[in-house]
Amino acid sequence: xxxxxxxxxxxxxxxxxxxxxNFSKDALKKVVIIAVPHTSWHDFYIGVLxxxxxxxxxxxxxxxxLFRWPFGYYxxxxxxxxxxxxxxxxxxxxxxxxxxxxxxxxxxxxxxGTRKKVETWRTGFYYIAKTANVPxxxxxxxxxxxxxxxxxxFYPTDNMEADFKFMKSxxxxxxxxxxxxx
Numbered sequence: 001x002x003x004x005x006x007x008x009x010x011x012x013x014x015x016x017x018x019x020x021x022n023f024s025k026d027a028l029k030k031v032v033i034i035a036v037p038h039t040s041w042h043d044f045y046i047g048v049l050x051x052x053x054x055x056x057x058x059x060x061x062x063x064x065x066l067f068r069w070p071f072g073y074y075x076x077x078x079x080x081x082x083x084x085x086x087x088x089x090x091x092x093x094x095x096x097x098x099x100x101x102x103x104x105x106x107x108x109x110x111x112x113g114t115r116k117k118v119e120t121w122r123t124g125f126y127y128i129a130k131t132a133n134v135p136x137x138x139x140x141x142x143x144x145x146x147x148x149x150x151x152x153x154f155y156p157t158d159n160m161e162a163d164f165k166f167m168k169s170x171x172x173x174x175x176x177x178x179x180x181x182x
Contacts, residue, residue: 005052015046019150020137021054028137028153029104032129033058034167035139038110039176043141047108048078050148058106061095092124096131115178121164130156138167144175
């Protein structure tokens with residue numbers, strides 16, 4: 001499957017990856033990956049193809065209802081973890097605990113929290129990284145230039161405003177599949 005993913009991603013679709021591609025370091029076996037902008041369902045298969053092409057394991061969380069038959073097996077096989085979204089649950093804590101139980105866990109999230117245009121990012125990914133004491137890697141979904149740019153690991157500080165300003169600057173000029181939302 002590795003060669004097929006490379007063929008589809010690089011040759012058929014014409015995408016490329018730029019930036020930090022060395023995920024084999026121990027420091028990068030546990031990270032929160034933020035993918036921006038998230039404007040279309042196309043983002044999912046681009047991410048799945050890329051992770052297979054560069055041969056790294058990447059996980060995601062989704063509502064537990066998606067992990068029932070008939071799709072549950074597929075979502076678990078591609079790295080999904082079920083999340084209980086009922087009220088009263090501390091989602092940041094429960095997601096951060098996933099990092100404790102795995103030797104290798106790279107959690108991909110969309111800070112917009114939706115495929116629609118938003119003015120502000122949700123903060124859960126930031127608190128998950130801080131709680132789990134893991135770095136954040138920024139990842140672009142740039143359909144205009146057909147490339148995925150990957151940042152070096154970034155450890156959140158105690159200055160959330162400055163951290164968000166730094167992270168958002170990484171995504172300047174990036175256009176998603178649906179341009180109106182980028």
